[in-house]
Amino acid sequence: MQWIKVPLILAVLLVMVALFQRRQRVEFRAGSRLLALGLGMLAVLSVAFPGIPQAVADRLGVARGTDLILYMLIVVFVLTSLGLYFRLREADERLRRLARSMAIERALNEQGFANPSPEGDGRQGDAGP
Amino acid sequence: MASHSQVWVVVPTYNEAPVVGDVLRGLLAVFPQVVAVDDGSTDGSGDAIRQAGARLVTHPINMGAGAALQTGIDFALRDPNMRTVVTFDADGQHRVEDAVGMVEYLSRRDLDVVIGSRFLGSEAVNMPASKRRLLKVATVFEKLTSGVKLTDAHQGLRAFNRGFAQKLQMRTPDMGWASEFLSRIQETEARFEEYPVSVEYSEYSRAKGQRSINSVNIGIDVLINRLLRGHR
Numbered sequence: 001m002q003w004i005k006v007p008l009i010l011a012v013l014l015v016m017v018a019l020f021q022r023r024q025r026v027e028f029r030a031g032s033r034l035l036a037l038g039l040g041m042l043a044v045l046s047v048a049f050p051g052i053p054q055a056v057a058d059r060l061g062v063a064r065g066t067d068l069i070l071y072m073l074i075v076v077f078v079l080t081s082l083g084l085y086f087r088l089r090e091a092d093e094r095l096r097r098l099a100r101s102m103a104i105e106r107a108l109n110e111q112g113f114a115n116p117s118p119e120g121d122g123r124q125g126d127a128g129p
Numbered sequence: 130m131a132s133h134s135q136v137w138v139v140v141p142t143y144n145e146a147p148v149v150g151d152v153l154r155g156l157l158a159v160f161p162q163v164v165a166v167d168d169g170s171t172d173g174s175g176d177a178i179r180q181a182g183a184r185l186v187t188h189p190i191n192m193g194a195g196a197a198l199q200t201g202i203d204f205a206l207r208d209p210n211m212r213t214v215v216t217f218d219a220d221g222q223h224r225v226e227d228a229v230g231m232v233e234y235l236s237r238r239d240l241d242v243v244i245g246s247r248f249l250g251s252e253a254v255n256m257p258a259s260k261r262r263l264l265k266v267a268t269v270f271e272k273l274t275s276g277v278k279l280t281d282a283h284q285g286l287r288a289f290n291r292g293f294a295q296k297l298q299m300r301t302p303d304m305g306w307a308s309e310f311l312s313r314i315q316e317t318e319a320r321f322e323e324y325p326v327s328v329e330y331s332e333y334s335r336a337k338g339q340r341s342i343n344s345v346n347i348g349i350d351v352l353i354n355r356l357l358r359g360h361r
Contacts, residue, residue, distance in 0.1 A: 017356065093300060096192050100200045103166075107186040107204065 016082065032083075039076070133160050135212040136232055139201030141194050142219040143168040146177045148333060149219045153181035156217065159225055164204050168197040174219075195306025199299045206294055214294045218285040220333065227326040231288040234324055241293045241319035244279065245286035245326035256330055263341050274351055275311035279323060283307040283347075286326050293319050301354060304343065308351040 019028065046052045046069075053065030062068045138160045142149050149165065156163045164184040167175045169191035178185045186204050188197065198216060205211050213235060215228050223245075231243045247256070247264075267282035283304065289297075296317050301309040314321050 092302070095190075096196050096302060099189050099192060100196070100203060103186050103188050103200055104204050104207070107184065108207065111184060 016079070039072075133232070134162070135210055136160050136162065136215060137201075137205035137208065137211050137213070138163040138215045138217050138228065139198060139205060140165040140183070140217050140219050141168060141197035141201060142166060142170060142174050142178065143191065143194070143197070144170045144172045144174060145219040146170070146172040146174045148221045149174055150177040150181045152217075152219055152221050153178060153183040155225045156228070157182055159229055160215070162205075162208070162211075164201050165219065166197040166201045166204075168192060168194070193302035194304055195299055195309070196302040198306055199297070202294050202297060206291070211294075212291055213288060214291075215288045216285060221331065222328045223286045224327060224329070227286060227324075228288070231286070231324050231326075234322075235288045235290065238322065239320070240290075240322055241317075242289040242314055242321035243287065243324045244281075244321060245284045246279065246281035246323040247284060247326060247328050248280045249323055249325035256328070259341065263344060267344065270348060270351075271308055271311055274355055275308060276315045277311040277321075279311070281323070284326070284328075289319075293317065301350070303347070303350065305347045305350045305354065308347075309354065312355075 050065075053068055055065075057063070057065045057068040060068065062071070138156050140149070140153065140156070140163060142165050145152075153163055153165060162184070164186060165178040165181075167178060167185060167187045169188045175185060175187055184204070186200055188200065201216075202214055205214050213232055215232060217223055217228060227245060231245065234240070235243045264282050268279055271282050272278050284307075287310070293313075296319075297310070297313055299306050299309050299313070313319070
């Protein structure tokens with residue numbers, strides 16, 4: 001194995017983290033949509049002209065066109081998984097905030113904000129709002 | 130003694146029906162305001178809480194210990210008279226007198242945060258040796274990720290003032306909340322000290338306690354949260 005691969009792989013990982021930290025920015029959203037469009041067009045083209053992947057693979061020094069497509073699939077899969085993971089994290093956080101505010105409002109509605117008044121205990125509290 | 134009417138005790142509860150009632154009654158004997166957050170329990174913990182006479186906030190779904198704690202803190206913050214929040218585990222491992230001592234210590238020393246430690250002075254009763262070692266590793270990990278040095282890690286008994294409660298706003302839903310808590314101390318430059326507490330590891334709490342392997346999950350979640358901190 002050539003050791004140049006280690007910094008290359010690290011660099012890819014770093015770029016991905018940096019990208020995802022800025023994923024809320026419009027440039028990033030626009031970029032990923034353009035990328036998706038480009039890939040879609042590429043897919044159509046390589047179905048119509050099956051020679052294209054092989055020609056590109058030859059240029060890049062990859063043995064077969066199918067290998068090249070596999071590599072691209074892996075990259076897209078990793079990016080998609082990460083994107084979904086982050087999106088799930090955010091959705092969970094929103095759900096928690098919603099559930100929390102529901103729970104608190106319901107508790108306040110049911111019991112007011114006076115001190116606890118357990119059944120028959122007679123504990124006296126200050127008046128709540 | 131500081132006025133206990135300005136103290137709210139937050140007790141996150143998940144499936145602790147056999148013990149939570151006694152825990153809450155013990156607290157209510159000293160602190161008039163106790164809120165238990167039922168984190169979607171399925172064993173009737175909510176009824177036990179109601180019968181004990183504590184305030185009950187019920188999560189409609191299970192969301193994790195950290196999320197339950199934050200709910201209790203948010204609830205306490207709705208009380209304009211609240212000056213101090215105490216967090217207290219529902220499984221009966223903490224002692225009420227330690228909580229009283231921490232509240233008193235917090236106001237006497239004019240601190241923002243007091244965190245209980247099982248390793249300062251008094252010994253943890255019946256703590257398994259493997260757990261002791263794991264907690265040592267955890268303190269080093271927390272020092273590295275948050276920059277705050279403690280003698281104990283993931284200890285549930287804590288007391289802090291209103292100002293810190295407002296800044297806390299924890300987003301970690303699960304057991305990793307303790308690390309986010311420390312990060313917040315670091316970020317807000319809060320004045321904090323540890324306070325010796327003793328913990329009783331009963332048959333019950335040992336059976337319910339965290340499995341050690343889960344510390345791997347907690348650690349990785351903490352690292353991811355650090356990596357993404359501030360980016361939403």
